[in-house]
Amino acid sequence: MVPLRVALYGLGDAGGLHARALAAAAVDDLAWTAIAGRDAAGVARFRARAAVPDRVRGFTSLDALLAADVADAIIIATPDGCHADHARACIAAGRHVLIEKPLALTVADAAAVIDAAAAAGVAVAVGYHLRHHA
Numbered sequence: 001m002v003p004l005r006v007a008l009y010g011l012g013d014a015g016g017l018h019a020r021a022l023a024a025a026a027v028d029d030l031a032w033t034a035i036a037g038r039d040a041a042g043v044a045r046f047r048a049r050a051a052v053p054d055r056v057r058g059f060t061s062l063d064a065l066l067a068a069d070v071a072d073a074i075i076i077a078t079p080d081g082c083h084a085d086h087a088r089a090c091i092a093a094g095r096h097v098l099i100e101k102p103l104a105l106t107v108a109d110a111a112a113v114i115d116a117a118a119a120a121g122v123a124v125a126v127g128y129h130l131r132h133h134a
Helices: 013-024 040-049 062-068 080-092 107-120
Strands: 004-009 030-036 057-059 073-076 096-100 124-127
Touching: 004 013, 004 062, 013 030, 013 040, 030 040, 030 062, 040 057, 057 062, 062 080, 073 080, 080 096, 080 107, 107 124
Parallel strands: 004 030, 004 073, 030 057, 073 096, 096 124
Antiparallel strands: none
């Protein structure tokens, strides 16, 4: 079985949570392949802070990450107001998407993401991780 290649876009606090989960994932069907942020310094800081493995490539924009074709799925952990635009870019590139909550800030943007995913035949999910806390 070929592993699902997963990248993380957004290197703030939420990105750190996802990085820890990716690093701890001990499954044969998932490979953490890339991280992406706004600039090289931020990528380097996150790499050190989150103990990102050397095999995980770093990119300084979502466009560069998508162009490199190193991921089948993208985790979006950017500021809330960016989620819908970033999700639509990933979907347009044929990538599956896990979006940190919320999906979007408006119903119209949420519907546009869902419609785009359905048209592209890719999966979209929202990471409501706090549902699992006591």
